[in-house]
Amino acid sequence: MERFLPIFLIGFAVLVFLQCSSPFEPEVKEFADTENEILREVNANQIPSLAAWVVKDDSLVWQKYYGYAEVASRRAADRNTIYGLASISKLVIVTATMQLREQGLLNLDADINAYLPFAVRNPNYPEQKITPYHLLTHTSGLAWPENEFEVPEYYTHYPLDSAPPLREWLPEFILPEGAHYVSTVWKNSRPGEREGYSNIGTALLAYLVEVVSKTDYNEYCKQHIFAPLEMFNASYVYADLDRSNLATLYDYPNHPIGFYRYRDYPAGDLKSTIANFSHLVMAYMHGGQYKNARILQESTVQDILKMRNPASGICLLWDYTVGDWYGHAGGKPGVAAYVEFQRDSKVALMIASNYRHGSVYPGNKIHALVRRIAKRYE
Known part of the structure; x- marks a missing residue:
């Protein structure tokens, strides 16, 4: 506030x-x-x-x-x-993601589990795959989170560059067996069904860039x-x-x-x-x-820049x-x-x-x- x-x-x-x-x-x-x-x-x-x-x-x-x-x-x-x-950073994420797609290294419609070293599913819809496209359009079902009450400890302020690597904290927060997992990290909506802005989702997309490119994201x-x-x-x-x-x-x-x-x-x-x-x-x-x-x-x-949802104006991470x-x-x-x-x-x-x-x-x-x-x- x-x-x-x-x-x-x-x-x-x-x-x-x-x-x-x-x-x-x-x-x-x-x-x-x-x-x-x-x-x-x-x-x-x-x-x-x-x-x-x-x-x-x-x-x-x-x-x-x-x-x-x-x-x-x-x-x-x-x-x-x-x-x-701040969130203007996401425009770099979509750029990196689409570079990998151009190289044939990333399929936007593939299951992200085809690339990740750990399996990710919305526990409310475990049979439904999550794709890079869902992450690019904020329709993966992952929470924003808007505040510390929705996902406790998520918005810890780490001095300078001391935040943990993506590969360490992501599974701890988004997998049910993770040490920091809470059920509110997932929304009750199928992948692709409902748009919901998500910092966790775009961080997961950046981790996909790391995994696919075999290079630290930065x-x-x-x-x-x-x-x-x-x-x-x-x-x-x-x-x-x-x-x-x-x-x-x-x-x-x-x-x-x-x-x-x-x-x-x-x-x-x-x-x-x-x-x-x-x-x-x-x-x-x-x-x-x-x-x-x-x-x-x-x-x-x-x-x-193709608009994906006329109601919100969402493109691929850009907004119209x-x-x-x-x-x-x-x-x-x-x-x-x-x-x-x-x-x-x-x-x-x-x-x-x-x-x-x-x-x-x-x-x-x-x-x-x-x-x-x-x-x-x-």
Whole structure:
């Protein structure tokens, strides 16, 4: 739960980096007015720092950084600041999964037990197989879990990179004989029958990537996604990153919390500069290619972005929203982030903060203001 205290941050610094490409030159005053509105929202909600960008085609045409990456030292947020992205991390999971499918190593309709070293079934429907497709569409029957009451001890905060490996904790939580198993880890629905957002399910999918590729998940992503896309300031692992550039996490204004990792780290613990993450978004906008690097075939990207449930807008881990936008939200203590793009206009936007505040998400003020800037490039 978010907490808001009447703490006024004095002397809020703003560091601005603005980039515009010549074919798209909107009115400077309109941008300045919108940027000032964003600043007022940041100050009014006591958000320690906020970073945002807009992409057109293959260029960052606008980016701006507000406030402090670390309040106590007055370290300003800038283009080198590394933010937690929470559930936006899942967009990397689907990318890795579909790379393996392209190589013929993973069948989306196969029983996951054909790949795993332990057998997984929903105990309520033991005769029904669970497939990678079910995990990609949040229809496996595995719980979110939404809180510690649903699955106790699931959301333990592990300092830095000390969380247990996927292969160790997953069977302990999802198999009936596991030490941390509770029946609420499974919903009473057949695989494929009902959509239910699941961090456990996407962590299991990342473990499939590990098993099939015979490579640690983070290492796989570094080799096959981050390196080709020149995402040199992106990783699931703190040890890979420059600690001096990490945005300090705040669970409420001016109250820092330590850097931590959840056990389901592939589902929600990617860290990156927002500029680096734009490379992945550009690749999706351009049919799987960024500059000269192709990470997915165009047909695969089309398959990923095919809407699977019109009621929810779910694609393969991406979400479809009104106006032909594809995106994903991320949020946890010390992190709020949102990213989205339009396929036809090839316009995208991203917002990230080191404080979990709802204003960055669709339907709220800061998102609406950044969308206003993005619309000038449609």
